[in-house]
Amino acid sequence: MAFGAFRAVDRANLEVAEGEIVGLIGPNGAGKSTFFNCLAGDATPTAGVIRFADRDVTRATPEEHARLGMARSFQVPVTFEDMSVADNVMVGAFLRHPHRRDARHAAAEILSFTGLAPLAETRAGSLGTPGRKRLEIARALATEPRLLLLDEALAGLTPAETRLAIELVRKISERGITIVIVEHVMEVILSLTERAVVFHQGRVIAAGAPRDVVEDPAVVAAYLGHHMKRVRR
Amino acid sequence: MILLQVVVSGLLMGAVYALFSSGLTLIWGMMNVVNFAHGDFVMLAMYVAFFAFTLFHLGPLEFIPLAALLLFGLGVAVYFGLVRHMAKGPMLAQILGTFGLALVLRYAAFWAFSANFVSLPDNLVGGTFAVAGLRIEASRLLGGVLALLITIGMHLVLTHTTLGSRVLAVAEDRNAAMLMGIRPDRMQALAWGVGAASTGIAGALIAMFFYISPTVGESLALIAFVVVCLGGFGSVPGALVAGLSIGVIEALSAYLIGAVYQDVVVYALFLLVLWVRPQGLMGTI
């Protein structure tokens, strides 16, 4: 994927099997967010193909993605501030349930699944960051996706909040939903994902079980090198 | 020959457009707030010029800086009194806010000065120049040249002085600027002051060769929007190029199609630009 002369992502391949939890990791600026946005339909790759369940979705719009069963959360939550938490989730539910009553039931189920039920009538804009991130996920879930793309959904949380969020992601996986998660917090990747793919300077430099990947010398160099660059200044 | 005449007068008018549009682009670029009252600022400046002359017998050398100063004060007052609070609110409030201001200014002028046109005497800046077969009114020449110089001056100050770079820093990234010790509030107030001052100068210049009435603000505001959108919001050089272009296009339309439709051409162009290239010729949104 090139932005003018700058190749943000260069020949990255990713295959995700149904039911997996895959992590995309790499230092900042490695290209994982750009790659992720292409997957989610918010950006169109300048070269390459994206297929979802035997369908070419390279040029599909975000709305089409949602309809086909690929949902995403945003790194900075795009909460509908003036609506209640329940209404936020209902917007997602309406995708599969055109009628209000059905949508409401579906939303209620998602709310209790994600632990947001006590906040159902709260104005979404009054939630703090952990609440908004959880709401992002709940809304995406309400569209009944087969694949859930999480963009740094666990960043900026305290250790306790992180543990609860990891639990939620596991529960989602247990429902049979495939998950691709972009993250740069290592413990999350280690405890949550079955497979990790490491990006560095727009390329995939390693892929495999998280434990192995973390010890891969190339990966270590990428992270340390990045760190060292900052230290030298 | 006539065509050249038309183009030249278009350029001169365009320079004035560029001047007050630079003010708008500065304000707009700073805080993403559109000043719907911008045209009425120009209108007020025109009245300042008129009354300075008729009541106090001040000449252009005096009433131009006077208008600039008074409008600067108005701009700062509007920032602190209204805009600062508005920017945090919902989109509707932002749009309505300066609209309300426009209404108040326009109809206060209407009430105070009545709907009748007034004007400054033609010979204020004496005579007409005949240059290379063209006839140019001295007042328009003065207006155009001064406007051009001041607009270029604004750009230079913004890009080559410390103060200017502080203003631009706040426009680019407010939070980062705060971390560097710049106070965004002050810079934004300054931007509003300077933006309004540019309307002050422009208005005083226009007053020398245009009819003055309370409702001129409406079409001037739209011209300013067109220029800013065409030139790219936040870009003073863009406003300069766009202002000159619009001046010429307007003059040519008046000549070729008729004065009535000159506005139609400008608005149609505006819509075209918005649809085809919303970021303008030189902007980067």
Add this chain to the structure above:
Amino acid sequence: MTMPGRSGHMTPERIAVAVGFGLLLAWPLLVQDVFWQRIGALVLLSAISASAWNLLGGYAGQVSVGHAVYFGAGAYSSLVVYTDLGWPPIAGAPIGILVSCLLGLVIGTPTFRLRGHYFSMATIAAAELLRILAGNWPLVGAAVGLMGPPTPRSIADLSFISPIPCHYLFLGVLIILLVLTWQMQRSRMGYYLAAIRGGDRGARSLGVPVLRYKVYALLLSATFTSIAGSLYAVMVGFADPDSALGILISVKMVITAALGGAGTLFGPLIGALILVPLEETTNAWFGGSGTGITFIIYGAIILLITRFQPGGMAALWRQILPRGHRRNTVVESANRAA
């Protein structure tokens, strides 16, 4: 998205609504003075156009400041069919709706790509463009405008000496519009429009066909604004580019809705209840809008609501409501609750 309170219970809001409509219904009979009866009809007319604007500007969050084009289309269509075909003006209303919807599609579809201020400016430019063109188009009377029947030829002309029949006609139309709005608000369309207002990007990611729903809102809004224009032509019997397509028409619609509370069901009506009597009495005291005082007051009101209460009267009401009926706004960490 629904009125607070369990169904069947008489909340303060429901009582207020019932009383309000009772008053509106009985108004012409309560006041014997023609001046005040006329104000009643004008309030309702203003409420119709503001409520129509509200569909696009309030619920969908697309602040159009060029809605006068739809109003003018309705007004002119009615007067053109009378002037050129001899039909009763109201027969022009369906034509006005058609024209408005076409205009809406032409103007709306490209402009919906634009964000916030740009969208508003585009609507202003489009409206001004059409106003100038109309001022030079003989069919609609150019700058002079068109007039309706000076004396009614039959009841179909709907020009009555007393404002009372207009009052009930307008009230009927308003009720239809409000019922439609209420249904919309509770349906998927209502949620989708609220999502669009909350943010295009987020809405898209949830599968909302953003452009399509914006266009639906626009068409509905344009239709009823056009109807308001036709009703205006019927009642007032005159239209010219300034009175039917001027920017002040657009601005008034926006202010009326915003004052009462944009995006709420009764906001526009409340706005109309405040602004129209204000304007009419100011005109009467100070001798006509020629003195501009009315608009200074309008401007001042906008400044006040912008500065202090952007949510309008509706937001003010919510703040005054007793605690039990208020929406919960306490911030809680979702994790603590889980």
